[in-house]
Amino acid sequence: MPPSSESTLPSSRAALINGAPSRDDVEARLRAYEEATSSAWLRQIVPISAPAFSHAEMQTRIAALVGRLIPLLARGDAEAQAGARQLGTDLADLLYMSGDGLARSHAVLTDLLIQALPGQWQDAHRRAMGVLASLIHGYQDRTRVVILHEQETILAALVTRLERTRADLWDSQARFQSLFLESGIGIWVADMTGETLEANPALLAMLGFTQDELRAIDASSLLHEGDRTRLALLWQQLAGGQVESFQAEARYRHKYGHTIWGHLTVSLVRDTEGQAEYVVAMLQDIDEQRRAAEALRNSDEHLRALIQNSADVIAVVNAWGEFTYLSPAVRSVLGYEPRELLREQMWHLFDEEDLPLVKTFWDDLRENPGQPQYRSIRVRHKSGAWRWIGATCANRLDEPGIQGIVINGRDVTAQIELEDRLSSMAFTDHLTGLASRLAFQNRLREALEAGRGVAVLFADLDRFKVVNDSLGHDAGDQALKALARRFQTCVGPDDVVARLGGDEFAIMLTGADEHDALATAQCMLESMREPVTLQQRQTVLNTSIGIALSGPRLGEPGELLRAADLALYRAKASGRASVALYEPEMHGIAVRRLELEADLQTALERGELAIVYLPEVDLHTGAVVGLEAMVRWHRPGHGLVPQDDLIQIAEETGLIEPIGRWAMNEACGQMRQWRDAGLMIAPLVLSLNISGRELTGDDLIGYLEGCLETSGLEARQLCLEVSERILLDDVIAAAPILTTLRDLGVQIAIDDFGTGQTSIAALPRLKANRLKIDRELIAPLGENPADLAIIKVIATLAHTLNMRVCAGGVETETQLEYARLAGCARGQGALFSPPLTADEVPAYLARV
Amino acid sequence: MHSRPRPAWAAADIPLNRPSLARMYDYYLGGNHNFEVDRRAAEEAIAFYPDIPNMMRANRAFLRRTVEYAARQGIDQFLDLGSGIPTVGHVHEIVRRVQPGARVVYVDFDPITIAHSAPLLAGDPRTVAIEEDIRNSAAILTHPEVRARLDFARPIAVLFLLVLHSILDDAEALRTVRAYKQAMAPGSYLLLSHATLGDTGLELPPPDTSVGRLASLMHFRSYDAITPYFEGLTLEEPGLVALPRWHPEGLDDLFYDEPDRAMAFGGVAKKPAVPARG
């Protein structure tokens, strides 16, 4: 839409292009022209602008922009372009992210130019268009910065929150620990023969023994003779697997001989294979409860006072279930004042679901006067929350002084939760709370048998060993927990997330197709983007994922798991943080891959590895300034193995370290040979690629110093190239090795910059003094101005940080031109020279 | 036996596989504080109602106009309920152009929203962001961080901007607003906007689509259902109106000619010295 200020434009055009009129005249016209432009612009922008500013404010700001823009249009020199860029930045802030705003502004402004400058004024026209282009660049740059910044802040927010959630989980585990240690309930853990493994302080206090004393005696000897046969029977049923747990009341012998009444819960704990492994018994002292019941019976004043002060709730209900007495403890246990419940029916305190059970218990009680019975049951706290109450009840309906059922209750919520935890242990992974391997296999079998289609996803951490080795096992555990937590956010309620062991995770999606599985995998990968705090350090973890879908050929749990495992292997082969779907031919690939690995093992010994040298050139003088040494492998019968494959297999097999050392020694030795042969190699810097594993490996410094010494190279003539993702890996970045290397004078270069997820903002953190921009960023140069801008930003920042920038993969004159323009000092690539064998280097150096 | 209650130690989840309304709102406004799930859901919603981004802009413009208005009436403390992500400027930035010392408390129950705001506000003792459900009025009104900043004995502005639609139950929404009205000193202002289908003739998307599921989390209320929120207060001119018609700035204002397209009514009301009869 053109600005509708026709009436003022023709004269202003005259003002811009005719030199003749008087000064005042020109100024007046210019002002009119400015105003017309402002209002045309404002009208275009108001309806779509982000409404952070008032109308009036907008007007002032637009007018100010126009006032700055018009003088620039006519000039078009570098300074004007810089001014226009700044204008673009300010405009972006004013319009905030409305893509339409740029388009609309552009329309208004080009109309303005076209109308102001007739076609024959080509030069002026071109200049003005150039200024406008700068403005647009400024706008786009600013937009990019804002996007990066906002994405970063929201991710940071996410991390903060996830960290807090994780901390909560920690707390819960600590609480679980303390439950065992601080619980008032006696807990006894034994093996299947009844041998004591562990007893908590409460149990020891109850029985009067020390841990060691208890281990030394036969547990059954602790039982009162009168209860032994009964409990032995129950134990047999448990040990024989007929029951999972039992409850009983029994008398125990204290170390000093007196008897204690206890309520006992005994349950089995099975291992991951389903085998009964442990017995956990919980013993609750009910002596006090029994005494209190007695007290009530005697209605003795003194004992009444005891009841009033007891932490247990003592209640009496009549034959209809109405409370006729409640002790004050009901306040702390259930949140009610005694009078609130008095004369109320007790039934509404129970969950409807539990009522049949309560009724049965009630009937049982009514039919058996006198005999106390124990039950744990859920009771509603006044706040609405559920509490587990362990109640000993006795029917005293026939006793004139009482005429009711006497209930002695205590809060056992913590005990019941503990029980829950214990019984789920076999099916739960301790560390993460996820399903165990056993549970996963069961669920998978069930799903397959039910004929439901499933997808199985296998995932493991890409650098788990590094984390474990360098930060310790606690950090490793933390990483696994974080991972588990994040994976869980990616699945639905019917899906299963399991930890199979180590850093292996499996996920089963029920009723999922390929699309769903990929979406979940994507979600998992995305969930890994945010760093995890390990030992107070922000660390980004990566995971790879393999997927297998059930189908006619994959119908057995075992087959599916193997397929998912193969796919995972494949995913890892194609790089970090990737996903692969199982395909039948993977079997073949896996085999070929194994052969390749085996061959590489011997390649070094058989002398199949060679080094080639890629020259690095000064982009302004054309002089050769360095050589990058790269390892090549001619695999007999197969030809040259692609570089990426070679590095990857070497990394995976751990061969990277010996190969890297060999290359270092070889290349340094070669430099010496050339020098001895009289070649001018003194100013040349030798670059070597080095992997993360080598950096953290044994005594790199010692080896390197050895190479320098025998070759006579100076440390500053050596540059170690580290790929960007390795430097970003905080485990390695934090390692003192980089600092030591730099102190030695060795240069550090960031290799392949721009391919990973590095934000430019991370550059200052990386301890490097050279930066190599990846060929992927260089290749499209000349096609898209935005690419130039990106490289320029990188280069500018690198220069401020005193880093030297080298453009990788320069192949054409255009790319060279642009790389220079963007501020790259150096370059490598086919345009200058392909990688050269050691024999070809002297001739090349002589030529240039 | 039966399922046991969810134990207290299970930590709350942050579902990242579901879109968040707060982050979608940010996306509509052109912000980048959002994730792929949010963007996808937002785009689906836009496909259904192409006007959505503009509706949100109209609401944000309403926010600015009403907040500036309250500040010009001398209000220097603000309680922003359901504050969202400050895509196009925090309320305190707008307010302080008029009342430089203003205090602002932000409340939202979206954890990421608060985790995002908290560090931005950290250096400014007069502001704070609190993670809480606005229905827990008692918790918010007695929160020490809130009490440390807002003096309920003096006039205050309470903001309910495009948030009440997410309280589906009518009685609960009314109860929520009432709790804050009671806590306000005479001379305080209520700033409120509410999503509506009004007379637009628009229909809700079918409930079995993903857009429909999102829509089912919102209650678009009619004009008559929105008026009771102001009960006991005196509406300032021009009353409860379609957002673009509340103190418009010019004919170029977004949706000025088609105010219904903003799909929301809003108004500003003042608490009288002696409670008015509703």
Ligand SMILES: C[S@@+](CC[C@H](N)C(=O)[O-])C[C@H]1O[C@@H](n2cnc3c(N)ncnc32)[C@H](O)[C@@H]1O
């Ligand atoms: C559409 S945004 C509005 C943001 C801001 N008030 C505005 O007008 O620009 C709604 C916000 O309210 C929040 N919200 C919705 N229901 C809420 C509740 N019950 N308690 C707290 N925040 C709530 C959402 O998380 C979201 O950030």
